[in-house]
Amino acid sequence: MTDRPFAPAEQRWLAGLGTVRDVVRQTLVAEQVEAALALLPPGPKRVLDVGCGQGTQALRVARLGHDVVGLDPSPDLLDRFRADLDGEPPAVRDRVRLVVGPGQQAPDLAGPLAAGGFDLVLCHGVLMYLDDDAPMLAALAAVVRPGGLLSLLVRNGVGLAMRPGLLGDWTQVHRALDGARYTNRLGLDVRAHTPAGLDAALAPHGLTRRRWWGVRTFTDHLDGPPPEGAALDELLGAERAVAGVDPYRQVAALAHLVHARA
Incomplete structure (x- = not known):
């Protein structure tokens, strides 16, 4: 697979920004990233966002006062990220550096900030596009400093049959039960991960899971714009209430895991 397996669907991805599914994902993940940052000592942190895309999460982290490399x-x-960054105050712009390149080369591309490792490394919505994620996981682990955190957002392989079931696609329900691959909303054949599988893959790199949440338990099958006002608050409140609770997080569309290096 190429260094840009996501490239054929980039425009479809951008077209989906702002939909109800995107708003739920970005809002919950932003709150969960803040919860991860709260596990670290106070003060500005060095953050690397691998596969940052249009920069939704990286920009929010920079607004919190942290130094960010978007790769x-x-x-x-x-x-697209740069255009949004241009509209930010100088103090936020100065905290962000953007680098073109594959995440597998993060130790070489992250620059001076990589010296000594990052306090928090984000890799959201990337692993599902890789046929072999071992090089990426090794690269991510290599840039997490001792005591630092790795945040992964993946398609949840534990509840892979939920979306086709909610959509009434009964054939795909059986396919989901039989394997770890699925066709995503962008039309790409991709793969899911389980928390246990990622734990096993990261353990040899000295990383142990600290937290995990489900994202989009109730809304993964919904299209179109989000509700407004109080209706959106209620929707987000319901998703937020079950994000860290079993069995609901086990059937969420996405799994957000935070692993720590000793």
Whole structure:
């Protein structure tokens, strides 16, 4: 697979920003990233966002006062990030550096900030596009400092049959039960991960899971714009209430895991 397996669907991805599914994902993940940062000692942190795309999460982290490197193989998505960054106050712009390149080369591409490792490394919505994620996981682990955290957002393989079931696609329900691959909303054949599988893959790199949440338990099958006002608050409140609770997080569309290096 190429360094840009996501490239054929980039425009479809951008077209989906702002939908109810995107709003739920970005809102909950942002709150969960803040919860991860709260596990670290107070003060500004060094953060690397691998596969940062249009920069939704990286920009929010920079607004919190942290230094951020955004790494992505897509010049087009980084241009979108750069355009949004240009509208930020100088103090936020100065905390962000954007780099074009694959995440597997993060130790070489992250620059001076990589010296000594990052306090928090984000890799959200990337692993599902890789046929072999071992090089990526090794690269991510290599740039997490001792005591630092790795945040992964993946398609939840534990509840892979939920979306086709909610959509009434009964054939795909059986396919989901039989394996770890699925066709995503962008039309790409991709793979899911389980918390236990990622635990096993990261243990040899000295990383142990600290937290995990489900994202989009109730809304993964919904399209279109989000509700407004109080209705949106209620929707987000319901998703937020079950994000860290079994069995609901086990059937969420996405799994958000935070692993720590000793």
